[in-house]
Amino acid sequence: MDKKLLDILACPLCKGPLVYRKAEQELICKADRLAFPIRDDIPIMLEEEARQLRAEEEVE
Template identity: 75%
Template sequence: MDNKLLDILVCPVCKGELIYDAEAQELICKADRLAYPIRDDIPVMLEEEARKLSLEEYDRLP
């Protein structure tokens, strides 16, 4: 994932900061507890494509 792209991407729902999870290939918004998938190195920044994080997943975030 390109660091320059990560610097400018924000959550489409709340415009908040995103956390890159390289292992899961997702961009995570802690505020909304949403994980946006990255497919073929392209972030899919659509709310309907995001998955809701469980409380366990949320608690493990930095």
């Protein structure tokens, strides 16, 4: 994932910062507890494509 792209991306819902999880290929919004997928190096920033983080999932 390109560092410059990560710096400008924000959560489409709350406009908050995102955390990149390389192993899972996801962008995490801590505030909304959503994980946005990255497919073929393209972040899918749609609410309906995001998965809700489980309560036991640690958000670093």
